[in-house]
Amino acid sequence: MSVLFIVLPTALIIAALGVWACMASASRGQFDDLDTPPLRVLSEEAD
């Protein structure tokens, strides 16, 4: 169980990476428009 001392920090680092990726996407404006993508899905069905 002492592996926990390695696993826990590693898991938290991975979580931090995830959060950083989320924040980077937000800065790049990927979350600016949440209404058009659902419409785009409908359109893609036509292709």
Added chain:
Amino acid sequence: MSTNSAAPPRISASVACTHCSLAVPAGLIEPDAEHQFCCTACATAYSLIHSCGLDAYYRLRAATETDKAPAKATGKRFSEFDDPTFTSLYTKPLAHLQGGYRTARLMLQNLHCAACVWLIEKLPSIVPGVIESRLDFRRGTVDLTWDPSLTHLSRIAQALDSLGYTPHPSKDGEAQSLRTIEDRRFMKKLAVAGACAGNVMLLAFALYAGAFDTMQSSYEQTFRWLSLVLGLVSLLGPGRLFFKNAWAAVRTRTPHLDLPITLALLSGGVFGTINVIRGHGEIYFDALTVLVFLLLVGRFFQARQQRWAVDSIELLFSLTPTSARRLKDSAATEVPIESLIRGDLVEVRAGDSIPADGVVVSGASKVDQSLLSGESRPVTVAEGDHVAAGAVNITSTLTLRVEATGEDTRVGRLMKTIADAASRKPPLVRFADRISGIFTWSMLGLSAFTFLLWLLRADLATALDHASALLIVTCPCALGLATPLVFTIAIGRAARHGVLIKGGDALQHLVNKDRRGTLFLDKTGTITHGRMSVVSYSGPEDLKPLIAAAERHSSHPIARALVAAFGDLPAPDPHEQFERLVVRQVTGGGLEVTAFELNREPLHLRIGSPAFVGGNAHGLDGLDPTLTPVLVSVNGEHAATIGLGDAIRADSPDSIRTLQSQGWDVQILSGDDPALVRSVGRALGLPDHACRGGLSPEDKLAIVRASTQETTTVMVGDGVNDAAALSAATVGIAVAGGAEASLAAADMYLQRPSLALLVDLTTAARRTIRTIHCCLCTSVFYNAIAGGLAVYGLINPIIAAFIMPVSSLTVLAVVYRRATFPVRATNSPTAPPPHPLDTTTPTATAARTADLIPV
């Protein structure tokens, strides 16, 4: 050929336009063409779409669209889009790609469905040189990237225009970019809060497991310290929002919802930190971080909803022009609109938008004020007349003296009013604010009491534990989270059903809980259809298609009514057709029609007013005198009598009865003939004194104002003509006229002029308020139990972590589950909300029946 044995005239059935599916006027049908179009705009749009192989657009549109309308191209050249000033103001070079590409954001009109999204994003295959085009449906903007060496922005704009989506430069402006930055920052806070909440809960589970057994100290401490770190990240990062608001509330001594929340977060944070450092004692970071996350999610939805209202107002502003031609010593120079000042002389050419509010100094022209007033009929202006920014000058050049610019123009002020109204707090939310103040003080008091109680019964540490547990667990989630959220959701749902609501307070007033409210209805367009329609017909059935075919050649309202009534009838015998119809319109009288049939004598018809048609006087026998008569004679003999009137909508009688049963005193206010109004009222079961006709807008204003003094007054009327009365009423509901202008005066705007929708609205208002009451009760119940448990010292982190999210989630579940709008079969719940700039949505035009009789 005598009329008695007249063989039924044959004509072909109506043909549908390939582009917009509406009926093609008989005069434009080409018998040999594979595709028919109702207008050149549709033909152009189709040829462009077809030549690029994008016919899938039509399949997609059929699947997703509800309203049909012809393409509305303006045919402008858009050469100003290539102007260097324009380029520097509205386009940017694309920074990170080589190749000298430029990028620009344009605002588009007439977007209405998913197919539009698809088509516009296929722009690279329509206009060579366009690298990418990306549509933001809600804002109505397209982000274009193109290669300036291959094509010009004007060419792209022309293509968009021929497809039916007229482009305008997007006045993104400071406000928009600031809001975007703010939104992104909020997203990041959400991300951090969510990550912390999730991870702390995981750690907490480990600790719960250890609570029933024992856990090795090193592990336990690791978990506790990690919880502390993550908890502090959450509290000091995303959680700072609550602290800031609470501090502001304390400084200004106003109660605010964030006060009790801050109390919980602070006490939990402080005591948790102490306990972790001490090495033992309860910690509550799991409950706290989840609380922060859930509260932020609630606020996120709220902000998005409010953003919608503000965005649609800004779209209006984007439609005002970007440059103006200033006259100095008779020389006109193009200047940015921002540089205009009062007193400047500007020249507005035909086809240009008026850049600022002003007075006409020279010139006479017709002006389209539909942006502000919703009236698409052009208004004649001459020297001395005032014109408003945003109106379009149609016929000839005008010279104006500027009176107001930018924010001071009518358009600018309109925007501000609406934006202000959107941030008004409904009474229930203000009530919730006040309650939170009381709540905070009582919790502090209770906590002090608990502290003393346990100090006497046990020791300091226990007392601190229980006192802080009380502060953490008692959470006004229903107040802070649910109440504003319920209003937001109700407004969002209403928008999807065709009702635009400016603010939650209007919704609350619609409840009429004291059952004393007065509801004033406008007659024309609301209770009735607002346009002429065929009410009675006596004559041979076979004559109807012929009448329709002939009347298609005229655009008179009576002609349109006849076509609407008879135009869709199937031809009696599809094999026999008329070779041609010769139609002559006689102004003030009617139509003279000569119908040439195969192998038969030509038929001579006259369709029009009794004076024009002549013939025997019996034609008017038996016709209701309140209707407008139209007679038809075939070869000189009277053949049919048609009665036209403004028919009452089918859903009006039931709707009025329902409204009365909800306690409303329903009355009619109308500018139309009093006798007519009374007869409509009688048909609806309303007493004569409740039906007032012959009223001017000022009269209506006076009546509404008087009523507002006494009781809750709701006024339902035309957003354009009844603007004053609408803003004077407690709740003003506009049912026609331009959406933007209506929302300035009224609190709500019904996109479909239907009383049934109004009934849905009042029902929805009641459900909304009931939902909020339900949430408040849940909250009281929860806090009573939780507070009680805390005072008894029975709270520990496991229980806290359980009951706190349960209370938040219960409240959220209650809010979402109780549908606030009854779903009707006619509404398509998956359709995107009608776009604010969609000018294709049909609006009823008020018509005085008296004006339409051809004399």
